[in-house]
Amino acid sequence: MGYRIKTVAERTGIPRNTILAWERRYELFDVARAANNFREYSDKDVELLARIKALCDEGYRVSEAISLLRERSVVAAAPTVGQPSALGGVVDGQQELMERLLHFDRAGADRAMERLWFLPFERIIDDVFLPCLHEMGDGWAQGRYSITQEHFMSAFLRDQLGGMLRQLGGGPEHGQMVVCSSIEGDSHELGLLAVAIKLALRGWRVENLGADLPVVELARHVRASESVRLVIVAVTVKRPEAELRRVLNALRALIPSEISVVAGGPGVSVLHGPSHDSALDGVHVCERFEDMARVLAGLDAVQRVERGPRAISGS
Ligand code: B12
DSSP: OOBOHHHHHHHHOOOHHHHHHHHHHHTOOOOEEOTTOOEEBOHHHHHHHHHHHHHHHTTOOHHHHHHHHHHTTSSOOOOOTTOOOSHHHHHHHHHHHHHHHHTTOHHHHHHHHHTTTTSOHHHIIIIIIHHHHHHHHHHHHTTSSOHHHHHHHHHHHHHHHHHHHHHTTTSOTTSOEEEEEEOTTOOOOHHHHHHHHHHHHTTOEEEEOOSOOOHHHHHHHHHHOSSEEEEEEEOOSOOOHHHHHHHHHHHHHHSOTTSEEEEESGGGGGGOOTTOOSEETTEEEESSGGGGHHHHHHHHHHHHHHHOHHHHOOO
């Protein structure tokens, strides 16, 4: 036997009408009906509502909280027509998207995306967008694809990534603040956006400054803000090691030492010669997003000490 909505409202502190509205709008769960036709909620339903409420109390909007829980597979994905069920479906979806973009078929690409949105954002980024962009990069370098095709694809994927970040509200309002920028002279911004989204999904409040920002301006902005904890610099194009070291060291010198700086992306591989440490005069060098886990864990621990255990409990 389940709980009546009045009991659920009392237990969770969420008004009855709000529960009904969330259920309808976000297709949260299928509520069972008792013989007398009253709605009956299970323990799982109540727990889910409590988690959504806890995230909202932390500063997330309802839609962000639900997106986040969907990412963590706590809430089933909203039903989608024609949803591919296995990896094969994702690969087909990626190939279809690639094909549409190569033919400048925006409507077809939108349709291909509609069939992929049931996936968690990180899977769409890593298993759909990245293969498209790498294939495009290789094809462009070998002369198989034109610059116009590359630009069309980049513009389309930039829209999608921007939409993801918008949907996440740039991360929770009260999350720790991270400023994301690409390095000066580098006009690639998609890897940076991918990282920004992954950070927002991990509870960071993201400020994305986009591509090609001079380090002096970046540092000025960071110094003027009181809440920045972390600065992310994305380096896509490889440049001579000495030049990259000079730029990163200049940035580090201009930013207060209590703010962490991480440089990453394919272009930092020039710093990974055998004689080099992974830290560069106070700059953490992490080529891939996963390499940054240790740095993020360290910052989380600091936050735990500063805010006390309650602030980070729950999800
Ligand atoms: C799209 C693209 C462009 C677009 C960018 C549009 C935009 N709005 O961003 C445009 C057309 C502008 C462009 C321009 C150029 N490009 Co270009 N471009 C690409 C392409 C196809 C995709 C890049 C991309 O977005 N990748 C997708 C992202 C999601 O992947 P990613 O950057 O690797 O990021 C992931 C990780 O690396 C990591 N990560 C990224 N940043 C960070 C940061 C941190 C802190 C951490 C921890 C992790 C992390 O996380 C991400 C998600 O997993 C690549 C091909 C390729 N193989 O990547 C070439 C490529 C990067 N470009 C290249 C070149 C040469 C250029 C140009 C110089 C071409 C020219 N002659 O004009 C110019 C550069 C101009 C400049 N000054 O920057 C070369 C670079 C070669 C090299 N030696 O470095 C590549 C590799 C193509 C090739 N095969 O030769 N490009």
